[in-house]
Amino acid sequence: xxxxxxxxxxxxxxxxxxxxxxxxxxxxxxxxxxxxxxxxxxxxxxxxxxxxxxxxxxxxxxxxxxxxxxxxxxxxxxxxxxxxxxxxxxxxxxxxxxxxxxxxxxxxxxxxxxxxxxxxxxxxxxxxxxxxxxxxxxxxxxxxxxxxxxxxxxxxxxxxxxxxxxxxxxxxxxxxxxxxxxxxxxxxxxxxxxxxxxxxxxxxxxxxxxxxxxxxxxxxxxxxxxxxxxxxxxxxxxxxxxxxxxxxxxxxxxxxxxxxxxxxxxxxxxxxxxxxxxxxxxxxxxxxxxxxxxxxxxxxxxxxxxxxxxxxxxxxxxxxxxxxxxxxxxxxxxxxxxxxxxxxxxxxxxxxxxxxxxxxxxxxxxxxxxxxxxxxxxxxxxxxxxxxxxxxxxxxx
Numbered sequence: 375x376x377x378x379x380x381x382x383x384x385x386x387x388x389x390x391x392x393x394x395x396x397x398x399x400x401x402x403x404x405x406x407x408x409x410x411x412x413x414x415x416x417x418x419x420x421x422x423x424x425x426x427x428x429x430x431x432x433x434x435x436x437x438x439x440x441x442x443x444x445x446x447x448x449x450x451x452x453x454x455x456x457x458x459x460x461x462x463x464x465x466x467x468x469x470x471x472x473x474x475x476x477x478x479x480x481x482x483x484x485x486x487x488x489x490x491x492x493x494x495x496x497x498x499x500x501x502x503x504x505x506x507x508x509x510x511x512x513x514x515x516x517x518x519x520x521x522x523x524x525x526x527x528x529x530x531x532x533x534x535x536x537x538x539x540x541x542x543x544x545x546x547x548x549x550x551x552x553x554x555x556x557x558x559x560x561x562x563x564x565x566x567x568x569x570x571x572x573x574x575x576x577x578x579x580x581x582x583x584x585x586x587x588x589x590x591x592x593x594x595x596x597x598x599x600x601x602x603x604x605x606x607x608x609x610x611x612x613x614x615x616x617x618x619x620x621x622x623x624x625x626x627x628x629x630x631x632x633x634x635x636x637x638x639x640x641x642x643x644x645x646x647x648x649x650x651x652x653x654x655x656x657x658x659x660x661x662x663x664x665x666x667x668x669x670x671x672x673x674x675x676x677x678x679x680x681x682x683x684x685x686x687x688x689x690x691x692x693x694x695x696x697x698x699x700x701x702x703x704x705x706x707x708x709x710x711x712x713x714x715x716x717x718x719x720x721x722x723x724x725x726x727x728x729x730x731x732x733x734x735x736x737x738x739x740x741x742x743x744x745x746x747x748x749x750x751x752x753x754x755x756x757x758x759x760x761x762x763x764x765x766x767x768x769x770x771x
Contacts, residue, residue: 620676
């Protein structure tokens with residue numbers, strides 16, 4: 375077969391009809407494609423004294439189409455691009471747009487693994503939040519039942535010991551002393567737990583463990599337990615001191631309103647719920663990062679007291695001469711945290727603060743009636759289990 379020279383027309387060496395011409399044309403096209411596209415061995419017979427390069431330059435398509443054909447043929451011949459590896463996402467503390475808060479630990483060497491399906495990341499934390507909240511209030515109801523039963527038992531034991539002393543009127547200050555002792559035990563236990571975890575942050579060999587389990591981050595591999603443990607975790611001494619001072623200031627009021635058992639259930643549930651709100655905000659905005667501190671739970675305590683006593687007078691610790699009502703203080707705090715969450719301020723976890731405040735308002739307004747007032751069925755079940763349980767001697771009661 376002889377191919378025509380450029381510009382000379384189709385006059386020489388063409389087979390016009392029959393299968394022979396088609397087969398020869400296919401062989402020529404296949405040989406040229408294999409040679410120019412690098413897909414198999416070349417078929418380069420000399421053609422009319424012209425070199426193969428001249429023939430290719432005359433008949434090749436445009437450069438753009440040739441690149442497209444090359445890509446297509448290479449894919450077809452097995453030359454595929456290597457798959458990209460999914461690299462773990464590291465904390466973006468090195469970027470100029472991110473300024474790490476002094477209240478959180480340095481996490482430059484910590485790798486986070488954000489899920490390609492962010493909504494699925496919230497499923498386990500949601501179930502954990504609901505389950506833990508239910509367990510907290512159920513345990514508080516049983517705790518209150520056991521405490522009242524112990525007091526009644528102590529009363530009747532006193533009657534058996536000395537009925538004359540038992541019928542004497544109780545001193546007015548005895549009950550108040552008992553309440554003060556209970557309140558002191560409650561918030562001193564919380565403060566002791568926070569101080570203990572703060573000391574653990576000072577141990578260099580525990581840094582990775584503390585970051586993994588005592589900071590809440592939806593991009594971390596551990597999602598549920600940090601929602602509770604981070605409530606007792608503080609890296610900065612100033613952060614811990616400020617939170618514990620606010621807790622101490624409002625603890626007597628909240629315990630008088632709710633009682634120690636209900637207060638502990640609200641406090642622990644608030645820590646988990648505020649962290650879940652923080653998870654939702656981080657997943658929704660894509661601003662991943664670790665959070666820690668009792669601020670979310672303490673905001674629940676503050677909001678509950680301010681909602682219950684809106685006319686109470688408050689003051690700032692460093693400016694005691696300026697006073698304001700509790701209701702106005704709560705409005706200002708909610709406005710500031712809402713602005714911080716929308717604008718992406720990173721000094722505080724404003725989403726956790728806002729979630730804790732809203733939970734405190736809801737619980738005082740509706741939650742106490744919906745949850746705590748309906749604990750009677752659970753207490754009855756527990757009472758039947760206690761009364762129908764066998765004695766220590768082995769026989770039924």
